[in-house]
Amino acid sequence: MKTSLRTILPAFAWLVLVTVLLTLPGSAIPKEDWLSNIQFDKWVHIVLFGTMVFLWCRAFSLNQHNAKKIFIWIAMAGLAYGIGMELIQKYFVANRSFDFFDIMADALGCGLGFWISRKYFIKK
Numbered sequence: 422m423k424t425s426l427r428t429i430l431p432a433f434a435w436l437v438l439v440t441v442l443l444t445l446p447g448s449a450i451p452k453e454d455w456l457s458n459i460q461f462d463k464w465v466h467i468v469l470f471g472t473m474v475f476l477w478c479r480a481f482s483l484n485q486h487n488a489k490k491i492f493i494w495i496a497m498a499g500l501a502y503g504i505g506m507e508l509i510q511k512y513f514v515a516n517r518s519f520d521f522f523d524i525m526a527d528a529l530g531c532g533l534g535f536w537i538s539r540k541y542f543i544k545k
Contacts, residue, residue, distance in 0.1 A: 473534065
């Protein structure tokens with residue numbers, strides 16, 4: 422797959438969507454008791470970050486020689502982004518706070534995105 426606007430645009434659009442969702446004020450997020458019981462917030466983080474890593478890996482999957490190394494860097498950048506967003510939530514977003522378990526969910530999502538990308542895009 423050739424790296425082009427066609428492959429980078431979905432990854433960039435997803436990054437923008439994730440940024441918007443993670444910077445919504447806490448008052449804009451619906452509160453339902455049953456969602457808290459199933460840790461819905463953590464599942465959302467896993468899906469958001471897994472998809473983000475997958476889309477960026479897809480965008481850069483052309484270089485088969487270095488694909489695994491590139492995918493690792495993308496996953497690490499995704500985790501760094503997640504940590505950064507938690508800090509932004511703590512200091513700059515109303516009614517939001519830093520949550521270590523959100524970072525753990527982000528890390529799991531990044532790991533899953535990396536694993537799926539590796540299986541899907543790297544030829545053996």
